[in-house]
Amino acid sequence: MANQNQPANPAAVVPAATLHLGRYQADIDAKIQEFNAKNFTQGFWNKEASLWVQDAQAQQNLRSFMGWxxxxxxxxxxxxxxxxxxxxxxxxxxxxxxxxxxxxxxxxxxxxxxxxxxxxxxxxxxxxxxxxxxxxxxxxxxxxxxxxxxxxxxxxxxxxxxxxxxxxxxxxxxxxxxxxxxxxxxxxxxxxxxxxxxxxxxxxxxxxxxxxxxxxxxxxxxxxxxxxxxxxxxNIREVLERSVAMMQACGSNGNVEHNPGLELGVALGVLAQQGRDKLTLIVPQSLSDLGLWLEQLIAESTGKEGKGILPVAGEPAGEPALYGHDRVFVYVGYRNQPDAENRQKLERLEQAGHPVITILMNDPLDLGQEFFRWEVATAVASAVLEINPFDQPNVQESKTATDRLMKVVQEQGKLPQTEEPKVQENGVTYYTQVSGGNAAELLTAFFGQAKAGDFLNIQAYLTETPALNESLQQLRAQVQQQHHIATTSGYGPRFLHSTGQYHKGGPDTGLFVQFTVDHPQDLQLPGRSYTFGTFKNAQAQGDLEALQNYNRRTLRVHLGNDAEQGLRTVLAALGAGK
Missing domain, CATH: 3.40.50.10490 (Glucose-6-phosphate isomerase like protein; domain 1)
Structure with missing residues (x-):
């Protein structure tokens, strides 16, 4: 990896994005021309809230969060x-x-x-x-x-x-x-x-x-x-100096001919409007956690009013036949690292007609300017979708439900049991609205609800381990291969402050599978009447209730006291139900 304390190469400060947009190119060019004609970049830097929303109160709220x-x-x-x-x-x-x-x-x-x-x-x-x-x-x-x-x-x-x-x-x-x-x-x-x-x-x-x-x-x-x-x-000074270079490229010092944040954002917004609303991030292993940051930025900013762009991180790049027509692929990597397997797959996806965007950084010190490029792009995509990118109206719902449940814990000493199990088998308990005579039938019925353009979201309220990560990836792969839908996965409660906004505020296209587990080795919180495990269980239950209030398709799977064995049991049942 490059020495992170070397000064930037001034000739290569702002890596260009290569956009292969196929049949969508004309519509995206037209939208860029429309934005340029109304001096969008200048208005953006002047915090003109009317670029996003027309309600006066919403405009005031929007302007107050543009200090970034x-x-x-x-x-x-x-x-x-x-x-x-x-x-x-x-x-x-x-x-x-x-x-x-x-x-x-x-x-x-x-x-x-x-x-x-x-x-x-x-x-x-x-x-x-x-x-x-x-x-x-x-x-x-x-x-x-x-x-x-x-x-x-x-x-x-x-x-x-x-x-x-x-x-x-x-x-x-x-x-x-x-x-x-x-x-x-x-x-x-x-x-x-x-x-x-x-x-x-x-x-x-x-x-x-x-x-x-x-x-x-x-x-x-x-x-x-x-x-x-x-x-x-x-070297944070170098990170910031490169970020300022990206700011200037995006018009902070005046008009620019090509604004990289605007061009990326318009592309993502127009693609989402035309059904390509699953932004699928492909990265080399060294950038595997970039998806966590992008998930929150994009999902929480755009997932509201029944609209939104769903970031899909952690799915390994596959062959074109695996994917529906709801994808746009974005590759972020390094100029000096070949990453041949991923790039070859992306070429095949592009040849099959999928939009593919490539961004190649010089070294990790470019991350700051990529943060800024994507912040601008997310705000611009929100302008295309005509939504406020800086609020998160649905995040509070899970918090409110959790607070209510914690009051019950403090009064009664335990969480209320609100659902009856549909199936109990091999130490694993299943809770959902669909029915089945056994686990395999129930899983078949649940995933049988999937339609083109839907996505799976796995919510793992578990202790992260390599074995669990592998099993969760197997689950994603099985569902993707069987139903050709996008798959996302997150550990709870982390995602409540991230993609949770999209889950409730975005389009009703999700199938939500929540995994919970017993906490035999719990930890007491000082000065409180409850434990970390109870707090976490309340967050899981509160979010599930919030999803169900929006009539989302949910399945809770309680894995007992051995998450790794329980998840293997679920995978076997899913395989048996093919």
Whole structure:
């Protein structure tokens, strides 16, 4: 991998996107001409909300979340402050960093961590973005608690999960360091949030105040993304300088002949309007987590009012016969890495008439400008679809249902049982509206509802392991081969702050399979009457209720106390039902 601290090559600062759009090219060109004729780029940078929506209140709300447009320039001024903080942390003897948050607070750190090699200049980093007790325990046992810096990242300062993570590890570190516990904690939050008061009271080492006008999924180039990146040893100045080059290419300093963000966004918007609404991301292994960030950005921004673009990440590239006519393929990779197998498959997909877009970066330091390109493209695609890209009206529904269920837990000591199982077989329990005499029949009936243009969404409320990842991929492959529909997969509750908006607010084309499991080795939350496992179960149940309120097609599969064995049992039943 390229040395991430080398200066940029000025001649290759902004990688071009290659768009092979086939029969859609004329309509996309016409839309670009239409946008250029009304000076869209200039209006975009002037935050003219009428480019998206016409309601006055919605316009005011929209303008208030466009601070991300110039945040890279602002953050360049903050680089010395961040670098000085990193040196202070190292001199204090810290040996590890744990970033704790949900959604936009953690997606960029995950991508930075997996896309850059660890260097001697940086500290090892873990990211916690799940209430799963097994994962919390894994992190607790894998880091030197007394010498670990914990970053609690929450834009609103009220998000339940990061506050729970912070309380849990604050209690653990206090048992080791007593009154000096606060030295191990850092907050990243918005000015005026309640969390500022708590972090101050608890003696946090540092509180980074982000920007209220930068929404979570547009915050990669703010303190949320850059403080963890700098601690990990990444040259954030170079990341930002390249990001500013992309800003300028997208018209930040005045009119440009070719705006890469506009051209990509118009293409995605027009393709979605014409039924190509499954944005299928193909990447080399070194960029495997980029899909997590893109999933939230695109799904949460566009998935509303029955419209939207569904990002499909983690599906291995297949042959053209596997796919319906609802796909657009995007390849993001590196100029100097051949990745021959993926590129050959993409050529065949293009020859078969599928739209294919290719973006080749120079090295991982280009990630910042790709973050910005995609932020602009997502906002532009939303303008094509005539929706507000900066709100998330349906995300709150799962939170509200979870809060209600947690009140029941506090009053009655357990979650209410709301559904009767349809099938119980080999230690696995199935809950759904369709019927079947056994698991194989029930699965056949459930997936038999799939139509052209539908998608499968797997919601795994499980402790992530390599074996589970492999089984989930097998499930995706089996469904894709049998029904030729797009497949997506996410670990809960992470996706509630990401693609969950699309699941409820987007088109009614999803088949939702939720996996839950017992928590025999649960963890008690300090100062609360419940455990991480109960909290997670409430999130799963709350989201399922929210989906059912929209009459979505749902199947909950409870795997008992052995998730890996239970999932293998489900795969066998699915195979038997062919």
């Amino acid at each position: 447009l110039r945040v890279a320039e602002t953050m360049l001024e903050a680089v010395p402050e961040i670098e000085q903080f990193v040196q202070e942390v190292k001199q204090a003897g810290f040996k590890h960093v744990v970033v704790m948050g949900m959604g936009g607070s953690t997606m960029a750190p995950i991508v930075f961590k997996s896309s850059f090699e660890q260097t001697p200049n940086g500290l090892p980093m873990s990211v916690l973005d799940t209430t799963d007790p097994g994962t919390v325990r894994q992190i607790e046992e894998s880091v030197p608690l007394a010498d670990t810096l914990f970053i609690v990242a929450s834009k609103s300062g009220t998000t339940a999960e990061p506050l729970a993570f912070g309380d849990y590890f604050y209690d653990r570190v206090r048992q080791l360091k007593g009154d000096k516990v606060g030295e191990n904690f850092v907050a990243i939050t918005d000015p005026g949030s309640k969390f500022v008061e708590q972090a101050t009271h608890e003696g946090y080492r540092r509180i980074f105040l982000n920007f209220a006008e930068v929404g979570g999924r547009f915050s990669a180039l703010s303190y949320f993304g850059l403080v963890p990146a700098a601690l990990y040893g990444i």
